[in-house]
Amino acid sequence: MQPFAPPQIPANELRPGRHWYAIAAAIAVVLVVLGVLIGVYRFTNVIDTVDTDHQFANGDTVSLRLDSESEKMIWIKDRGPSAAQECSITGPGDPGLGDAGIDVFLTRDETWNPLYAIDVPRAGDYEVTCSSQGPSQYAIGDSGGIVGFVGWLILAVALPVLGIGICAVIVLVTAVRRSGHRKRLLAERHGSGGGHPVHPGPVPADGEHRPALRRS
Structure with a gap:
């Protein structure tokens, strides 16, 4: 007897959409790059103050x-x-x-x-x-000497940390909500007993057909 494969929900039907993963990554990249640019720019300025x-x-x-x-x-x-x-x-x-x-x-x-x-x-x-x-x-x-540079340096470090934090939160929330949506769709489409296949019962020797029995 082949084991019953659980029904699958297409990924594109789940909400929130997977595009939120791309948005999270984009936010992280933008803030990390911005922090690096600010740090490099202010460092270049401070050495020529x-x-x-x-x-x-x-x-x-x-x-x-x-x-x-x-x-x-x-x-x-x-x-x-x-x-x-x-x-x-x-x-x-x-x-x-x-x-x-x-x-x-x-x-x-x-x-x-x-x-x-x-x-x-x-x-x-x-x-x-x-x-x-x-x-x-x-x-x-x-x-703007060293004191001013320290303030900008704090900002340059905070932006990447903020970007990575926002990215992690969005990814986590999206993954949890998609998992919950998958479970709801499975329950709606297949019901609590949707995971059990139906097998026909044995045919009596006298040739009469009897109702199929649902395997429990």
Whole structure:
């Protein structure tokens, strides 16, 4: 006697559709790639934050071409900002120097801290001069050193983790719901006894046919 094969439900009849697996994978890939791109982009920027190749000392004047949306800053080498350090800026409009906040930029043998944030009203050529009570070296750079990079790095790591987490949840929920849908369809189409085949009973010797018996 051949064992009875359970009825099969075509995969394309189950809900939710299998396309949710593709959606889950796409979300994971997009967020992982986005996180990697952000990390690489911010790392590339942070290593070039301060223009250490063009340093200037106390009393030196440097000329800058800036626009109104510039986020340039004055950085000082190997010394934390203090009241003993002063810088000035001249140029078109009413340029000014503001609070630079707390940050740090590191090279192989140098430590740089932001001294002033440069604020200019419009595009033009500006001149910066700095001085302090002791020998100091300055350089112009962008905002966002190591401290700013750490914030972006957290985001760059969080995005792939979020993407993988969302993917796992969607795959799990989809698989559980498809399994439940398969069971419901089997119950609806075949009933509780649908898994038992019907066999004809023996034919009596006198040739009379009797009703078939259902195997229990």
